[in-house]
Amino acid sequence: MTNKILVTGGAGYIGSFMVRELQSKGFDVTILDNLSCGHKESVRDFRLEEIDLVSQKISLILFSPRKNLME
16 A cells, blocks of 8 residues: 655755655655746656645645545
8 A cells, every 4th residue: 555645835946855755765745836936847757736725726626526635
């Protein structure tokens, strides 16, 4: 069974290093980032959900029956 982890800000400078380290330790990484300081290119090998955590879109992603981030 693969351990899953959700990283906020994972497309930023520090986050992009963190997600690679987590992946090397066997984690299945999903990134939440609004890309205000991050870049898609730095995490193109990871699942990236581009959202702003202070927006209402977060509830649509987390509570939608068609999309489960924890699978």
